[in-house]
Amino acid sequence: MDWEPDAAARLEKVPFFIRKKVKKQIEQYVQDRGGSTVTGLDVAEARRALAGEAGTGENRPGGKDNGTVPHTAGGLLSAGDIERIEKMVESVVDLEGLNTRCRQVKVCGGAAGCPLSLIQDRKIAQSLARVLDQSGLEDRLAGRVEGPVLFHHKFKVAVAGCPNACSQPQIVDFGVIGQSRPGRGEDPCTGCGLCVETCRENAITLAEEGPGFDFSRCLNCGQCIQACPAGAIKEEESGFKVLAGGKLGRHPRLAETLLDLADEDQLVKALGGVVRVYMDHGRSGERLAGLVDRLGIGRIREMIAPSDNEDSGPGVD
Numbered sequence: 001m002d003w004e005p006d007a008a009a010r011l012e013k014v015p016f017f018i019r020k021k022v023k024k025q026i027e028q029y030v031q032d033r034g035g036s037t038v039t040g041l042d043v044a045e046a047r048r049a050l051a052g053e054a055g056t057g058e059n060r061p062g063g064k065d066n067g068t069v070p071h072t073a074g075g076l077l078s079a080g081d082i083e084r085i086e087k088m089v090e091s092v093v094d095l096e097g098l099n100t101r102c103r104q105v106k107v108c109g110g111a112a113g114c115p116l117s118l119i120q121d122r123k124i125a126q127s128l129a130r131v132l133d134q135s136g137l138e139d140r141l142a143g144r145v146e147g148p149v150l151f152h153h154k155f156k157v158a159v160a161g162c163p164n165a166c167s168q169p170q171i172v173d174f175g176v177i178g179q180s181r182p183g184r185g186e187d188p189c190t191g192c193g194l195c196v197e198t199c200r201e202n203a204i205t206l207a208e209e210g211p212g213f214d215f216s217r218c219l220n221c222g223q224c225i226q227a228c229p230a231g232a233i234k235e236e237e238s239g240f241k242v243l244a245g246g247k248l249g250r251h252p253r254l255a256e257t258l259l260d261l262a263d264e265d266q267l268v269k270a271l272g273g274v275v276r277v278y279m280d281h282g283r284s285g286e287r288l289a290g291l292v293d294r295l296g297i298g299r300i301r302e303m304i305a306p307s308d309n310e311d312s313g314p315g316v317d
């Protein structure tokens with residue numbers, strides 16, 4: 001079906017992960033009314049109709065709108081759902097008790113129910129806040145500052161439920177991203193191609209025996225697992241990407257990967273270890289980013305690794 005430029009521009013504003021579903025709904029709506037091209041007015045009408053108000057179909061010559069609300073059944077999203085999800089994705093959730101005078105713990109909209117989240121954002125953020133509570137970092141940082149605590153004085157943690165990273169874990173001291181790594185499932189692939197269409201990283205190729213994954217491109221977002229209707233893709237592994245040493249300010253720096261596909265225990269220990277190393281080896285006034293720059297992320301990884309008599313930690317590619 002053709003889309004007029006105005007209609008296509010409106011569709012672009014819908015979050016990418018539900019865009020395909022919304023497109024299908026709108027096309028069905030137009031088709032039901034005898035149309036073959038989607039106009040801007042159709043998009044507005046369809047969204048109103050899907051929200052519960054019947055569309056008029058007046059703009060379609062011979063339109064056969066019968067006043068019913070189409071296609072809200074069968075798991076399709078209403079405009080109200082879409083708006084709710086849009087708000088979640090945009091928001092960073094403020095959870096009580098996570099922020100103190102000298103630290104900030106940001107959580108993405110996963111904590112408010114964003115359907116893309118791969119982790120229990122709220123629980124993870126609370127566990128990390130507990131590690132910080134017990135570390136003595138608050139007193140250490142407070143002791144450094146004379147006068148008001150400014151934004152750059154604070155130790156910052158960000159938790160993101162998926163690789164979309166809405167809470168910006170790349171620009172904080174310690175960042176966490178939920179991960180879900182795909183693998184071939186037990187059931188046969190039908191060759192429908194939905195996984196290939198879904199993957200924004202072009203990380204999937206289809207062969208006769210099923211999907212193949214290019215893990216140098218894959219971000220472990222898990223969306224192909226959700227998209228496959230046949231059970232031919234399954235979650236092979238899940239966990240957390242752990243980042244350290246990011247900051248903004250006068251000399252911005254992106255955080256580097258400390259651990260990949262870590263489990264919750266390894267994540268919690270990593271934060272404890274990073275804070276310990278920071279308190280023991282950070283120079284006066286130095287931010288964690290400066291320490292990571294000075295020692296290198298590899299050295300930090302070694303310094304937080306469990307001793308020989310503990311379980312070995314996860315690796316990094």
Ligand code: SF4
Pocket residue numbers: 088089090108109110114115116117118160161162163164165166167
């Ligand atoms: S990071 Fe992922 S889970 Fe969190 S709000 Fe963004 S899209 Fe949703």
Ligand code: SF4
Pocket residue numbers: 180181182198199200201202203204213217218219220221222223224225
């Ligand atoms: S998990 Fe990897 S292969 Fe699957 S959609 Fe995400 S990036 Fe693509």
Ligand code: SF4
Pocket residue numbers: 188189190191192193194195196206210211227228229230231232233
């Ligand atoms: S793996 Fe699943 S989504 Fe991909 S082509 Fe096969 S059946 Fe379709």
